[in-house]
Amino acid sequence: MIKRALLVAATAALLLPSIAGATALAEPALDWTPCGDLQGECTTVQVPIDWNNPDGGTTNIAIGRLPATDPQNRIGVLFVAPGGPGGSGIDSYILGANKLQDGELRKRFDIVSWDQRGVKRSNEVRCSAELLAQAPSDYPANEQEYQELLAYNAELGEDCRKNTGPVFDFVDTTSVVRDLDAIRAALGEEQLSFYGASYGTQVGQQYAELFPNRVRAMTIDSNMDHSITSGSRYIETASEDLEGSFNAFADWCERTANCSLHGQDVRAVWDDVHAKAEAGTLTDPATGTALSASSLRSELMNAMYSPEASWYPLADRLKALAEGNPAVTAQAAPAELAQNSYQAIWCDDWSWKVRDVAELQRYRDKAEKVAPHTKLSAFWSDVTSCLGWPAEVSNPQHELSINGAPTILIVKGKYDVATPAAWNLAVADQIDNSVLLNYDGIGHGQYYRSDCVSEQVDRYLLTLETPAPDTHCEAIWPTEPPPPAATATPTGPAPRPLHAL
Template structure:
């Protein structure tokens, strides 16, 4: 990516014709610097837009690589599947700073990642910024709002298809998995090690289903359970872990003397703020505008991802909201009035993987009521949008939910948190039950992405990926919560 303009091919094209997942030769990557002044290389691999028509139109998938810093001890390629869907692997793992690419694994592996099809440098899903700006922000409160939501999704999807092109209808994870195997073939690697967290866990799961013989080792954390077909179960489990995460935060404040809310009843403080937001009387002191209950819950969700970098700031924010004093945090928007198109990768990819059956507004309202019954403080996870944004979406669900069927793959190390707002503990347990040759490692704290959250989990992953030694079944890692405000926030979650 930067140090040289070109790097010689790793293996001849002749050998790659045997290794490529599509059964055809894949050209060796022509590596060049991604960004001047930083280590790492970028290249593009051409893959079919439609893998059912491999000789048809092609799309370029951008890949990035950090070569092993101890090549004499190199084990092979560690492929890192980014989260999202919609996260740029190149931005996070090649150009960014994170624990995975600055630790022990960097010494022994060429770390390879990508911007998957429809993301970033790989024909990003683009849609009208004006239509994106009209996205409904609140859970539908009546029949008309429900109908408006469905109609909006249909309008937006048609617009995204127009601006994105043929790739729009071929974004599901099955296609992503085929792309990954094509990249493996282009690199000339008979086998790869694979790391996936969050949405990246689903990519890794499905790769293990389709290409188990191509795997040396697999680690998956904060897992999505792609077997969930009930929207009620999806919302209930997501909301339950939001409630559990909030309760852990409140307990942390109670025992941490320098928490900005120490000595106060955090649950009562939150409940009062939430009630004001629901009544439309909560004002954000940073901008003087009303802060909705959806907005407040969204801030809570974000804070629960990474306690070490966000809990002090969130406690300060709640204190400021209650007192009506400014925190200095300025809100930013994803697009500006001058932009004609905006990115919408998450929705476009997600809605080709998940088929949700919701029988109208009454059922959607009932789903909310069921979730709220489980969560007296937090009421509803903002991830209700994972269901609602797909209602009326015009693309076909080409990779619908299914139980995993993995055989002849190496032992898979699965990591979970005790509570995870974006990949609930229950999902990870379900995934471990679907993969017979797996070991479940539990981090007893709160958060998303155990490799970042836990030094103990990090040590187990490093040992497994280098030496192929998994922790004993039932292993737990102790919670690690902050004791002082962070100097800088972490850039990535893995």
């Protein structure tokens, strides 16, 4: 736990972000303990619950680091932001092996990540599992069902507040960014290097906005666009990239002999299975129960995150659904409380103005025009889950205003179901001092899709040398089914997709 004197000093520094050349604090004696199998170490840093009231209550943020393996040539700290929101940075980057730990980055940087406030080890948002299981449809058919959805969201939010404590109302990304700078100060670093993918890009964007002089280098990969204020535009762009990703999958399967749907009209197979799900006549062979259209679309969307791990299993799954082949899946035991970090954080960051069920239907109609096969992104619920939510939106949407930061490297894919190409291009337009690196394939988190991308990102983080503007890395397509342990497509209803890897 960080000492009170350091907390006060870090708070003062955070409240004065415009002071150039501020001297970093000497690294305190943080209470590091070994964690994981990769020679990692973990600790906590104490921060205010409400950064606008630093003398109020505090909370602990769990952090972890992998010290540089070549300390004589150490550059500094590379902060790696978790995705989600709701993903554990400690699990992903400190306890588990990750491509970012390879090669020179692990040698030259202390790799540091954290569980942001409201997530796992850092005062996780917890809610009644029974109440979570009672969620009504995200697709209200009439005004009564729409009002029932709003009432349910309000009840769930109050339950989460009761079971989580005061942190519940302060899990917005601005607070997360201020926590990040407190961690930087606690580590004694004048500047940080940063890599963030998916939701982690929003953390990076807002850090550069608040603390531009404290950034040495920043790569933001598969970008959120927090300037979108229209729910219709948000859903339409997400649906557009789901359709584009699905069409790329269908084309791949048609030209790939060992795809289990090779030789069939993949689009027709999908359309038929989806139509049955919409009619309530599709039986999931994994459970013997009806499979809804929204669950089917979530499966499809999840499979588009990582084509190399998921496209072969997706083809097998669609073939099984079309033919009614049996499968077995295990059922999880019930719990009294369950984490609900995503919804709490999301609804603290995004304000959606929806008048009634008729407006929602117009959103669906516009999405289906750009996505005639896949119809609608599963991120539809990013809008509907916040309607009626009781917490105030602490960090509403806005266009970025970044001044004084070094060149920021932006990485995007051709189609990305979790952070569509349109969002990445919008962010590039908002950051004047940025360079765009394009991956011409499908997937989410382009650093993990392409050696070409990772080599460019590594070079920039190590040397500050950016690729030429608008550089393209060619697409990589799956050629062999993954081993069973790598299969990413479930054999039962898919979990809700996250803006995470």
